[in-house]
Amino acid sequence: MSISMHAASVPVFKQFLTSLDALLAKAEQHAAERKIDPGALLQARLFPDMFPLLRQVQIACDFAKSVPARLAGTDVPVDDDTEQDFGQLRARIAKTLAFVDSLAAEAFEGAERREIVLRPGTPKERKLDGRTYLLHYGLPQFFFHVATAYDLLRHNGIEIGKKDYMGAY
Amino acid sequence: MSISMHAASVPVFKQFLTSLDALLAKAEQHAAERKIDPGALLQARLFPDMFPLLRQVQIACDFAKSVPARLAGTDVPVDDDTEQDFGQLRARIAKTLAFVDSLAAEAFEGAERREIVLRPGTPKERKLDGRTYLLHYGLPQFFFHVATAYDLLRHNGIEIGKKDYMGAY
Numbered sequence: 001m002s003i004s005m006h007a008a009s010v011p012v013f014k015q016f017l018t019s020l021d022a023l024l025a026k027a028e029q030h031a032a033e034r035k036i037d038p039g040a041l042l043q044a045r046l047f048p049d050m051f052p053l054l055r056q057v058q059i060a061c062d063f064a065k066s067v068p069a070r071l072a073g074t075d076v077p078v079d080d081d082t083e084q085d086f087g088q089l090r091a092r093i094a095k096t097l098a099f100v101d102s103l104a105a106e107a108f109e110g111a112e113r114r115e116i117v118l119r120p121g122t123p124k125e126r127k128l129d130g131r132t133y134l135l136h137y138g139l140p141q142f143f144f145h146v147a148t149a150y151d152l153l154r155h156n157g158i159e160i161g162k163k164d165y166m167g168a169y
Numbered sequence: 170m171s172i173s174m175h176a177a178s179v180p181v182f183k184q185f186l187t188s189l190d191a192l193l194a195k196a197e198q199h200a201a202e203r204k205i206d207p208g209a210l211l212q213a214r215l216f217p218d219m220f221p222l223l224r225q226v227q228i229a230c231d232f233a234k235s236v237p238a239r240l241a242g243t244d245v246p247v248d249d250d251t252e253q254d255f256g257q258l259r260a261r262i263a264k265t266l267a268f269v270d271s272l273a274a275e276a277f278e279g280a281e282r283r284e285i286v287l288r289p290g291t292p293k294e295r296k297l298d299g300r301t302y303l304l305h306y307g308l309p310q311f312f313f314h315v316a317t318a319y320d321l322l323r324h325n326g327i328e329i330g331k332k333d334y335m336g337a338y
Contacts, residue, residue: 002281003172003300012304046215046324112171128338131172135181136338143312144334150313151320155215165313169297169305 005071006108009134013064013100016146019167020060021093023150027158028086038086044156046148053152057089060145061096067138068100070116071130072107174240175277178303182233182269185315188336189229190262192319196327197255207255213325215317222321226258229314230265236307237269239285240299241276 031038042054051059058081069076077099083089112131119125128137150165200207211223220228227250238245246268252258281300288294297306319334 002174002279003177003304005171007300008172008177008304012309015305016309046320047326050323110171131176132338135172135177136184137335139308140181140185140312140335141331143309144316144319144331147313147316148320151215151317154219155324157216162310162313166306166309169301 004105004108005111005130005134006103006105009068009071009108009138010100010103010105012139013068013142014097015167015169016142017061017064017093017097017100019165020057020146020149021090021097022167023153023158023160023164024057024086024090024093026160026164027153027156028090030158031086041153041156041158042084042086042089044152046152046155050148053149054083054089056145056149056152058083058092060142060149061092063138063142063145064096065099067134067142068103071111071114071134072103073111073114074103074107173274173277174280174299174303175272175274178237178240178277178307179269179272179274181308182237182311183266184336184338185311186230186233186262186266186269188334189226189315189318190259190266191336192322192327192329192333193226193255193259193262195329195333196322196325197259199327200255210322210325210327211253211255211258213321215321215324219317222318223252223258225314225318225321227252227261229311229318230261232307232311232314233265234268236303236311237272240280240283240303241272242280242283243272243276 027041028038031041043052045052066076079092083092112129114130116128116130116133117125118128150160153160196210197207200210212221214221235245248261252261281298283299285297285299285302286294287297319329322329
């Protein structure tokens with residue numbers, strides 16, 4: 001036994017929410033400097049039935065708030081997904097960061113055995129213990145959406161590198 | 170203290186190496202059915218100075234072998250990166266999976282405090298403890314390359330969904 005559930009979740013989400021914000025800041029600046037409609041980036045997709053950048057960021061924030069909240073046994077804050085521009089999207093990230101930061105480390109004690117129910121009340125309902133939920137579901141989902149946001153920006157010519165994705169560690 | 174360093178690494182790498190293999194299997198089949206040159210997928214990039222699919226998979230395998238090896242205090246197996254087709258690339262994944270599976274759980278005891286040196290002997294040398302190395306560097310790097318491989322395949326019209334990325338958990 002060697003890593004706490006708090007250490008395996010909260011600081012990791014914080015690192016990549018912060019890097020996601022910095023990626024969006026560079027995209028916003030790129031658009032401003034070249035007089036590109038910000039919507040051309042925010043609505044960019046890698047394929048017609050994939051989510052656009054704006055939605056990728058919202059979903060990344062959803063995992064970053066819901067995974068630590070459920071592990072800590074607290075209610076998941078509700079967001080109404082009304083963001084439409086870079087400023088609002090970055091405010092959503094800031095709000096998510098503040099929430100994650102507000103969770104007390106003690107609330108994660110025993111979280112590895114806490115029962116987490118995915119998609120409750122649906123035919124796809126699935127019960128996982130907290131450890132499986134974090135390591136095999138929550139973090140992989142979160143990283144998927146952060147990396148896809150990065151890929152979308154790279155694909156659209158924003159000058160970023162993997163260092164920007166990695167952020168400070 | 171609640172998750173072992175073994176549980177936080179080996180089974181996670183196995184889940185996503187397995188899903189990466191399944192993604193490549195679908196891509197290989199897609200190319201065969203439509204008489205698409207497999208190289209058109211393997212050399213596909215999201216931007217000219219990003220790595221193509223083949224290299225993304227090799228790098229994902231590199232993190233999947235090197236991170237658990239270093240945590241377990243064992244030598245990192247050497248691969249010469251000669252893969253050129255889907256069969257060879259999937260064999261590389263199989264080899265990586267077998268290596269990860271061969272590591273004894275006991276070898277990870279105390280790995281959270283083991284000193285890991287990134288880029289040793291270079292101006293960018295960096296020392297991390299095992300916990301930081303796994304959670305803030307190794308897993309995020311691995312997920313980046315798996316998600317980017319997925320994004321590349323989606324961008325090229327392969328019929329896969331996030332379920333395929335997630336694999337079995």
